[in-house]
Amino acid sequence: MKIAIASNHGGFELKELLKAHLSERDIDYEDFGTTAAMVSVDYPNYAQKVANAILTEAVDCGILICGTGIGMSIAANRNKGIRAAVVGDVFSAKATKEHNNANIICLDQRVTGDGLAQMIVDAWLDATFQGKRHQNRIDMIEN
Template identity: 60%
Template sequence: MIAIGSDHGGFELKGHIIEHLKEKGIEVKDFGTYSEASVDYPDCAKPVCKAVLDGECECGILICGTGIGISMAANKFKGIRAALCGDVFSAKMSKEHNNANIICMGGRVLGRELANMIVDTYLEAEFQGGRHADRIKKIHEIETM
């Protein structure tokens, strides 16, 4: 199951991504927001991050206006590796090299089709391990400092 959440700036794109994933037969848990009323992106990142960390969902998608704020908030959670993705190559590398467990996008900067391609690419990619696993271990070591 994929966790998804957004603030008001990502609300519209979130709806399109949910439709896209459901059409592909992928189960999605929507953690809100549920309207375009103004909300704070850290509050929207929290339940998605917790669902990923608790194993309730295998990975997550977070969306705010630019993707920047929500990715910053998500990366404050120990064990979360949230990658801001604005293109397909970054989405692929975020999984293959960085083993990102959440991708973040900007609802005000990405079109629907590109966002769908980013999501598909991320979900289809696989972590390559090896030297990349050593680097992920170093990230986790930083979290304990």
């Protein structure tokens, strides 16, 4: 498994923490930026980089982080084939993979604590898409 990860300036610190967490779990990742918290950048650019990596199958899934997760989610979901979900709790992280087969989770640095963010990522990565009736619903959205 290879994960794309990116943030804007508002999610940089959490991105760096999650990169270390992914390394501890021996999960390969590619960092699509940003490279600093002190320089304001536009989140749509980073959401697009991660979406493109997923759509071209350079990576399997992605994690996007900004101040709220909302902007990243909106930007990523503009791409057909991307299912990005803002996740702020472990149950939703698990459910969004099991039911929605979310290929990107969007996190917020300003609200979610570091420990919870790690648990959210773990729950999402460890969950398995359940298919069947859920696939029918995804197909409806895609069409």
